[in-house]
Amino acid sequence: MKTLKKITTIAIAVLITNGFATQLFAREMSARDIIEKVYNRPTGDDMTSTLTMTLINKSGSERVRKIKQFTKDFGDVEKSIMFFQSPADVKNTSFMNWTYDDPSKSDDQWIYLPALKKVKRISSDSKSDYFMGSDFTYDDLGDRKVDDDTHTLLREETIDGVDYWVIQSIPKDEDYMYSKTITWVRKDNYIGLKREFYDEDGELLKILKVKKFENINGFDIITSSEMENVQKNHKTTMILDNVQINTGIPASKFTERMMMRGI
Numbered sequence: 001m002k003t004l005k006k007i008t009t010i011a012i013a014v015l016i017t018n019g020f021a022t023q024l025f026a027r028e029m030s031a032r033d034i035i036e037k038v039y040n041r042p043t044g045d046d047m048t049s050t051l052t053m054t055l056i057n058k059s060g061s062e063r064v065r066k067i068k069q070f071t072k073d074f075g076d077v078e079k080s081i082m083f084f085q086s087p088a089d090v091k092n093t094s095f096m097n098w099t100y101d102d103p104s105k106s107d108d109q110w111i112y113l114p115a116l117k118k119v120k121r122i123s124s125d126s127k128s129d130y131f132m133g134s135d136f137t138y139d140d141l142g143d144r145k146v147d148d149d150t151h152t153l154l155r156e157e158t159i160d161g162v163d164y165w166v167i168q169s170i171p172k173d174e175d176y177m178y179s180k181t182i183t184w185v186r187k188d189n190y191i192g193l194k195r196e197f198y199d200e201d202g203e204l205l206k207i208l209k210v211k212k213f214e215n216i217n218g219f220d221i222i223t224s225s226e227m228e229n230v231q232k233n234h235k236t237t238m239i240l241d242n243v244q245i246n247t248g249i250p251a252s253k254f255t256e257r258m259m260m261r262g263i
Helices: 010-018 021-028 031-039 256-261
Strands: 046-056 062-073 077-086 094-100 108-113 118-121 149-159 162-171 180-186 192-198 204-216 219-229 234-245
Touching: 031 149, 031 162, 031 180, 094 256, 108 256, 118 256, 149 180, 204 234
Parallel strands: none
Antiparallel strands: 046 062, 046 234, 062 077, 077 094, 094 108, 108 118, 149 162, 162 180, 180 192, 192 204, 204 219, 219 234
């Protein structure tokens, strides 16, 4: 799931030695190819981290939430689970997401609310709901399939010395919550550094920005990002720390029982 396609032709291999491969390969790649590399960018077999989620309203008031999260790639499915540790009003809430390689299978998602003492599956009709008061929908927290959208390369840009592809993605499902997204993809590491989300009327709704990424154990890991709802003047920041990669997280971590039990 998290592997990059190998370049196999002798011609390309020869050009690599001459320093021209990157430019030629970039020109030959389609917008779909680029987005596929964004989605499949390698991040290790599993990852543990602490997430600080900060909700910022239009007056600047902040609500800070501390979360412990775990992710593991099982080959045909990637599973993630997060446990809210503070503040008290959300403590022991947990959320789990399973993303499948099979393009015909949608993400499975569950949430556990301590007050109800019950694990609830997130229905497809609820995927557009906002997650725990943040600016991320449940759908945003999953991994969108490459072929759910039609991708078009709009242009190439250089910003602060970094080269980007700017790609528009239009959903094939006309009832999808976003009419389109536009993503700025770094050419050197395939990180989508910025993404604009447009609502059903074609108006700009949200902007996701990657503020920082770090190389950890040989993988480029996004450690700081911000989602801004420009229509509501509301922001959510996400900061990762204590990142550990390939520690051998057991499969038993990703179960409904563990959601109720906690860390």
